[in-house]
Amino acid sequence: MAAQTASVVGASGFTGGELCRLLAGHPELSLTQATSRQYSRKTVGHVHPNLRGMELRFSPPDELESVDVLFAATPHGVSMDRIDRFRDVADTVVDLSADFRLNTEEQYEQFYDGHSRPELLSESVYGLPELTREALPGASLIASGGCNATATILGLKPLVDAGILGNDERIVVDVKVGSSEGGAGGGESSSHPERSGVVRPYAPTGHRHEAEIEQFVGPVSFTVHAVEMVRGASATCHVFPDEPVTTGDLWGAFREAYDDEPFVRLVSGGGGVYRYPEPKAVAGTNIAEVGFEIDPxxxxxxxxxxxxxxxxxxxxxxxxxxxxxxxxEERAGLQFQGLHPVGAP
Ligand SMILES: NC(=O)c1ccc[n+]([C@@H]2O[C@H](COP(=O)([O-])OP(=O)(O)OC[C@H]3O[C@@H](n4cnc5c(N)ncnc54)[C@H](OP(=O)(O)O)[C@@H]3O)[C@@H](O)[C@H]2O)c1
Incomplete structure (x- = not known):
């Protein structure tokens, strides 16, 4: 039995299922509770077939037990409403929603429908370890970074840190995402007949993740397309620097940022079929692939x-x-590679 206990609220959803999978193999954390309203008392494997055999049944989210760490994998708005209860039962709360990712109440008014607990925003730590590692030890409220934001920030931040990007360059970001981003209850637009074969601009402007991205790399012009994948987010960032930049400058910037990072791989123009970052190559893993080119x-x-x-x-x-x-240990429970060959993830 691992030394510390964990629960997942919203465990019947897609990211909740992934948390259950990861916690099942975690050497330091033991999953002791998984909640669902719809599937209360059913086994976790009833909803997540990859987890059949796991001896755990869903319980209702109003029957929370004391744990060391509570993961909330619930829709936007749930965590901010239930945060006091979450913190009553757990020393550390890790929220996967956007409820505690932004710095100010004004941002929530601009990008969401406001915030019911703005006083907690200065306390929460944004969970994107490559950028916020120093602030994480001892954090009791962690806001795990958003998916499109994470892909974009990991691509652009080395350019900011190396001084290649200041505050006024034009940056255009185009992200392609898989259907699981919409969650298990993705609705009509994510149903198989509607989603199959699409390359659909679903957030041409004003995507909420712009706010998260701007907190780290400044303003971006940001568009998201829904494409035919189940898993995956692929960000293509077009940057127009004020001063000429060489390929050597870029390798220097990206190596400086990521050479010591356990979950970032630099993939840029090598040989073989997969010469640039590819969602299929990282499906099921915690790895981010990052690469670049200069247009001469x-x-x-x-x-x-x-x-x-x-x-x-x-x-x-x-x-x-x-x-x-x-x-x-940073990599605990996350040290595995993906599959190859594999069908569409
Ligand atoms: N999908 C992604 O790729 C992704 C990536 C980054 C972040 N996120 C964020 O992570 C969160 C979860 O996303 P998801 O894709 O896993 O969503 P999901 O598949 O729709 O799952 C949501 C879960 O929350 C539960 N739930 C809904 N309302 C609740 C409430 N009022 N109280 C307690 N539980 C409630 C649902 O189960 P019951 O209805 O059975 O209770 C379900 O288990 C969202 O905030 C999302 O924005 C998702």
């Missing part, structure tokens, strides 16, 4: 970043942040 005709930098939205974009990243917060 106009100096444009194009940066690619690929993640599994339910892993590096949510559940995996939440576990990584928790490992750091609680002083575990």
């Amino acid at each position: 005709s106009n100096g444009r930098i194009v940066v690619f970043s690929a993640i599994d939205n339910m892993m590096k974009g949510s559940a995996g990243q939440a576990i990584h942040a928790t490992n750091i917060a609680l002083g575990f």
Whole structure:
């Protein structure tokens, strides 16, 4: 039995299922409660067939037990309403929704429908370990970074840190996402006949993740397409620097940022079929792939970043942040590679 206990609220959903999978193999955390309103008292494997055999049944979310860490994998708005109860039963709360990701109440008014507990925003730590590692040890409220935001920020932040990007360059970001981003109850637009074969601009402007991205890399022009994948987010960032940049400058910036990072792989123009970041190559893992090219005709930098939205974009990243917060080995429970060959993830 692992030393510390964990629960997942919203465990019947997609990211909740991933948390259950990861916690089942975690050396330091033991999953003791998984909640669902719809499937209360049914086994976890009843909803998540990959977890058949797990000896745990869903319980209703109003019967929370005391644990060391509570993961909330619930829709936007639930955590901010229930945060006091979550913190009553757990020393550490890790929220996968957007409820505690932004810095100010004004941002929630602009991008969401306001916030019911704005006084907690300064207390929560954004969970994107490559950028916020220093703030995570001992954090008691962690807001795991959003999927499209994570892919985009990981692609652009090395350019900011290296001084290649200031505050006034034009940045255009195009993200392609899989259907699991919409959650298990994705609705009509995610039903198989409607989703099959699409390349659908679903958030041409004003996507909520712009706010998260701007907190780390400044303003971006951001568009998201729904494409035919189940898992995956692939960000293509077009950057128009003020000063000319060489390929060597870019390798320097990205190596400096990621050489010591356990969950970031630089993939840029090598040989073989998969020469740039590819969601299929990271499906099921907590790995982000990042790569880049320079367009010699106009100096444009194009940066690619690929993640599994339910892993590096949510559940995996939440576990990584928790490992750091609680002083575990950073990679605990996350040290596995993906599959190859594999069908559409
Ligand atoms: N999907 C992704 O790729 C992704 C990536 C990053 C972040 N996120 C964020 O993570 C959160 C979960 O996303 P998801 O895709 O896993 O959603 P989902 O598949 O729709 O799952 C949501 C879960 O929350 C439960 N739930 C709903 N309302 C609740 C309430 N009022 N009280 C308690 N439980 C409630 C649902 O189960 P019952 O109805 O049975 O209780 C279900 O288990 C969202 O905030 C989402 O924005 C998702």
